[in-house]
Amino acid sequence: MLEGQLVRLRAIEPGDLEREYVWINDLEVTRYLTARYPMSRADEERWIQSASPNSFAQGVRLAIETKEGEHIGNIDLHRMHSEDRKAGLGVMIGNKEYWGNGYGTDAITTLLRFAFYEQNLNRVWLTVFDDNDRAMACYRKCGFVEEARQRQDVYMEGRYRDVLFMGVLRRDFDALHGGPGGEPDA
Amino acid sequence: MRSTADPEVNPMLEGKTVILRALEPADLERVHTWMNDPEVRRYIAMRYPMARVDEQAWLKDRPQNSFAEGVRLAIDTKEGLHIGNLDLRELRPEDRSASLGIVIGEKEYWSNGHGTDALTTLLRFAFYEMNLHRVSLHTFEFNERGQACYRKCGFKEEGRLREHYYAEGRYWDSLVMAVLREEFDALHGLAAEVVGSSA
Numbered sequence: 001m002l003e004g005q006l007v008r009l010r011a012i013e014p015g016d017l018e019r020e021y022v023w024i025n026d027l028e029v030t031r032y033l034t035a036r037y038p039m040s041r042a043d044e045e046r047w048i049q050s051a052s053p054n055s056f057a058q059g060v061r062l063a064i065e066t067k068e069g070e071h072i073g074n075i076d077l078h079r080m081h082s083e084d085r086k087a088g089l090g091v092m093i094g095n096k097e098y099w100g101n102g103y104g105t106d107a108i109t110t111l112l113r114f115a116f117y118e119q120n121l122n123r124v125w126l127t128v129f130d131d132n133d134r135a136m137a138c139y140r141k142c143g144f145v146e147e148a149r150q151r152q153d154v155y156m157e158g159r160y161r162d163v164l165f166m167g168v169l170r171r172d173f174d175a176l177h178g179g180p181g182g183e184p185d186a
Numbered sequence: 187m188r189s190t191a192d193p194e195v196n197p198m199l200e201g202k203t204v205i206l207r208a209l210e211p212a213d214l215e216r217v218h219t220w221m222n223d224p225e226v227r228r229y230i231a232m233r234y235p236m237a238r239v240d241e242q243a244w245l246k247d248r249p250q251n252s253f254a255e256g257v258r259l260a261i262d263t264k265e266g267l268h269i270g271n272l273d274l275r276e277l278r279p280e281d282r283s284a285s286l287g288i289v290i291g292e293k294e295y296w297s298n299g300h301g302t303d304a305l306t307t308l309l310r311f312a313f314y315e316m317n318l319h320r321v322s323l324h325t326f327e328f329n330e331r332g333q334a335c336y337r338k339c340g341f342k343e344e345g346r347l348r349e350h351y352y353a354e355g356r357y358w359d360s361l362v363m364a365v366l367r368e369e370f371d372a373l374h375g376l377a378a379e380v381v382g383s384s385a
Contacts, residue, residue: 148345
């Protein structure tokens with residue numbers, strides 16, 4: 001497992017199905033993802049069963065657990081690129097009681113530490129809706145900076161919305177978090 | 187190097203100096219030559235040498251042009267010379283968006299307006315036949331010729347992805363560019379056409 005300050009990241013297990021099914025059908029959660037269509041329990045089960053083992057080539061999908069062992073969300077690295085040494089990051093805190101409490105920031109920082117210091121990546125990027133202030137504040141704290149604004153890129157709730165592209169480079173992360181030998185932030 | 191396109195069989199998209207048509211098996215040799223030309227490959231993120239048989243499989247397994255599968259076309263000059271290819275991919279029906287790629291493989295046709303005409307013709311199709319709302323692309327920071335062409339077609343720079351691409355011993359930024367239908371309308375659209383013809 002990957003240990004953070006508040007959370008640990010572990011592999012996703014079949015027993016996580018029920019929670020994920022609830023989260024992925026919660027409009028307050030999915031309005032920040034691009035999950036438009038309702039998902040059945042069977043869809044969710046297929047998704048969990050089809051997951052390949054975590055690896056560079058297939059990407060990394062992990063469950064976020066509090067130190068007390070409560071599963072509160074998932075996080076992943078996708079579109080891994082060997083030559084460019086980059087990957088895309090996605091995160092979902094499905095348990096809304098844990099929103100705005102630093103759990104997302106800790107989970108992302110923990111995964112970035114793994115991405116840069118174990119997987120030897122140079123860059124991690126993500127996309128976020130321009131009205132998702134809570135998420136953007138969290139991403140900035142982790143070292144991400146806004147790099148591009150894709151105008152009217154996604155249609156949702158009756159209108160086109162801008163999507164921001166954010167990225168963090170290993171050297172930004174080093175400077176922010178003290179490098180590979182640095183102490184995790186308090 | 188006359189193309190094998192048959193206007194009786196294949197509807198084509200007509201521009202001012204080029205015609206866009208479906209790719210045919212006979213295009214294989216040319217595409218193979220381009221894809222192994224270092225000067226051409228440099229701009230299209232083709233890292234590994236491509237065998238003729240890989241190219242053949244690519245042409246053969248290519249799905250029919252459609253919204254769901256995307257659009258891949260050959261660029262012919264009006265004289266019938268096949269000079270490059272372009273495509274729309276990652277088409278998203280809800281967002282009515284797509285991303286665009288282009289290669290002019292015949293280098294004598296670089297920087298003389300054929301790329302701009304091909305792109306404008308494809309954008310006209312994307313907006314006025316496929317009913318898209320946004321077309322975007324990524325381009326390497328060193329591709330200034332490409333960027334000038336994209337700007338002429340109406341693309342605006344939306345940002346710069348830092349160190350998004352590695353080649354030739356270093357990381358390079360990628361520029362994100364996009365054109366919205368309303369912007370294309372103002373620049374090249376039906377309205378602009380009417381204004382142009384009355385001038």
